[in-house]
Amino acid sequence: MSANRYLVSFDARTAYHRFADVLVVGAGIAGLRAALEIPDDLAVLVVTKDRVTESNSSYAQGGIAGVRSPEDAFENHIEDTLVAGDGLCDRAVVEHVVREAPAQIETLVRWGTKFDTENGELALTREGGHSHRRIVHALGDSTGFEVMRAIIATARTAPNLTLWDDTFTVDLLTHAGRCVGAVVARNGAGKVLVWARQVILAAGGCGMVYRETTNPPVATGDGMAAAYRAGAELRDMEFMQFHPTVLYVAGSARYLVSEAVRGEGAYLRDVHGERFMPAADDRAELAPRDVVARAIFRTMERTQHPNVYLDLSHLDPEMVLRRFPGINRVCRGFGLDITRDRVPVRPGAHYMIGGVTVDAEGRTTLPGLWAAGEVSSSGLHGANRLASNSLVEGLVYGTACARGAAEAARREPGDLAALPLKYVIPPADPTDRLDVADLTASLRSLMVRKMGIVRDRGRLAEAEKDVGFWCRYALAREFDGKPGWELQNLLTVARLMIDAARRREESRGTHFRSDFPARDDARWGLRHVVAPPANPPAG
Ligand code: SIN
Numbered sequence: 105m106s107a108n109r110y111l112v113s114f115d116a117r118t119a120y121h122r123f124a125d126v127l128v129v130g131a132g133i134a135g136l137r138a139a140l141e142i143p144d145d146l147a148v149l150v151v152t153k154d155r156v157t158e159s160n161s162s163y164a165q166g167g168i169a170g171v172r173s174p175e176d177a178f179e180n181h182i183e184d185t186l187v188a189g190d191g192l193c194d195r196a197v198v199e200h201v202v203r204e205a206p207a208q209i210e211t212l213v214r215w216g217t218k219f220d221t222e223n224g225e226l227a228l229t230r231e232g233g234h235s236h237r238r239i240v241h242a243l244g245d246s247t248g249f250e251v252m253r254a255i256i257a258t259a260r261t262a263p264n265l266t267l268w269d270d271t272f273t274v275d276l277l278t279h280a281g282r283c284v285g286a287v288v289a290r291n292g293a294g295k296v297l298v299w300a301r302q303v304i305l306a307a308g309g310c311g312m313v314y315r316e317t318t319n320p321p322v323a324t325g326d327g328m329a330a331a332y333r334a335g336a337e338l339r340d341m342e343f344m345q346f347h348p349t350v351l352y353v354a355g356s357a358r359y360l361v362s363e364a365v366r367g368e369g370a371y372l373r374d375v376h377g378e379r380f381m382p383a384a385d386d387r388a389e390l391a392p393r394d395v396v397a398r399a400i401f402r403t404m405e406r407t408q409h410p411n412v413y414l415d416l417s418h419l420d421p422e423m424v425l426r427r428f429p430g431i432n433r434v435c436r437g438f439g440l441d442i443t444r445d446r447v448p449v450r451p452g453a454h455y456m457i458g459g460v461t462v463d464a465e466g467r468t469t470l471p472g473l474w475a476a477g478e479v480s481s482s483g484l485h486g487a488n489r490l491a492s493n494s495l496v497e498g499l500v501y502g503t504a505c506a507r508g509a510a511e512a513a514r515r516e517p518g519d520l521a522a523l524p525l526k527y528v529i530p531p532a533d534p535t536d537r538l539d540v541a542d543l544t545a546s547l548r549s550l551m552v553r554k555m556g557i558v559r560d561r562g563r564l565a566e567a568e569k570d571v572g573f574w575c576r577y578a579l580a581r582e583f584d585g586k587p588g589w590e591l592q593n594l595l596t597v598a599r600l601m602i603d604a605a606r607r608r609e610e611s612r613g614t615h616f617r618s619d620f621p622a623r624d625d626a627r628w629g630l631r632h633v634v635a636p637p638a639n640p641p642a643g
Pocket of ligand 1: 164165166167361362363364455490491492493494
């Protein structure tokens with residue numbers, strides 16, 4: 105993939121510089137959990153591209169999975185995760201995360217998270233793919249908001265932690281094959297070179313590569329693309345998870361309708377009022393997400409109707425309103441009463457399962473760089489993430505990265521001050537005559553049409569050709585602000601996704617090829633699709 109190593113030019117002799125022991129890129133659950141685990145004697149700088157409250161984590165509705173009830177057991181949560189992952193999970197990773205989940209939930213409680221309770225205990229709900237009730241939640245259906253409120257408040261009291269919001273990480277700095285910091289743009293454009301002994305990447309996902317997504321506008325794959333340009337390995341980029349139920353009302357943002365709604369008993373019905381999930385899978389509405397999303401897609405095709413419906417009308421209205429106040433508020437805004445009316449929904453891009461390859465400690469293949477959360481690929485989710493396993497992954501891997509990075513920062517202090525003058529990156533092509541908004545919209549719409557829930561060789565080849573063409577002229581340019589850099593990152597990520605989807609000639613988890621409709625263990629087994637190396641190699 106031919107592209108510039110850095111998206112922007114800079115001259116280290118005249119740039120602003122900043123030094124930190126550990127730089128954390130991203131302030132969602134993984135980034136702040138990592139930052140809070142770094143011992144007080146190490147200086148931590150956390151950068152986030154928007155307000156600190158504006159991460160995918162804050163929008164999480166359902167909750168955090170962890171075994172807490174005496175009827176449940178770690179083995180059940182492990183098994184459910186492996187089944188959902190469709191043969192591609194790393195069992196050791198699954199066991200580790202599942203066993204650590206309860207302690208991480210306790211840490212959140214210590215930091216002031218007010219989870220919903222029932223008879224004095226944390227209330228537990230169920231979601232697709234879970235054999236038991238094991239999901240803790242808060243404010244009914246606004247778990248991420250409450251968890252992030254508590255974490256952000258805790259982070260603000262940490263003496264060694266500096267938080268820069270409105271700071272876009274344009275690229276990771278590398279020197280002699282190591283990650284040594286990042287070039288960031290503060291408040292729109294002012295470039296700063298941040299030099300760090302260790303860098304933790306927790307920059308989240310890339311749902312914005314699709315026109316239909318549950319993700320907030322910040323989710324443009326910046327961390328994945330920057331790690332790729334810096335030479336880190338990425339894998340499993342074909343596995344974009346589509347959430348089955350995204351509100352589909354003209355004029356609404358694509359608002360998530362939590363899986364917990366089905367966990368509490370809601371039905372899915374087609375336009376004629378028929379339930380279609382019992383015929384699609386024994387687990388009916390509580391089948392794993394990939395199964396439900398595909399069944400909805402087929403139902404929409406069969407009925408020639410642009411959506412299906414969630415029906416909660418048979419459930420206790422008091423329970424519905426208590427459990428789903430946020431969903432109720434949003435639906436009310438469109439004149440829908442969720443206790444009576446059917447709620448129009450369809451699948452939307454939700455979670456990137458692939459990302460920067462990490463080992464059990466969160467170490468990437470690029471020395472000095474660690475990664476946690478959605479930006480990474482740890483092996484926990486396999487080919488399809490089990491609901492409510494993402495926040496817990498961010499917590500467990502954020503903690504692990506921080507421990508590893510802190511130890512490495514002490515072990516390999518290096519002379520950061522000797523590095524800055526080595527860098528003079530010349531300007532790339534100018535940006536004249538490129539309509540960034542138009543190209544971004546074209547890309548997002550192409551991804552829905554050609555790289556959506558059902559894929560095949562022909563559509564993937566067309567997608568590859570179009571995106572390749574766009575990349576040739578858009579990645580060669582230098583932009584001077586966020587919209588252009590985000591477009592370049594979306595294009596980079598889209599190209600990796602399409603390439604991986606084309607190469608995986610089987611169907612597994614979230615990746616469905618109508619020309620290879622079966623899972624092919626003989627050929628694919630536990631194989632990951634690794635992204636081709638970036639070109640030119642990291643400097
Ligand atoms: C949901 O509430 O359905 C989303 C939970 C998740 O993505 O794990």
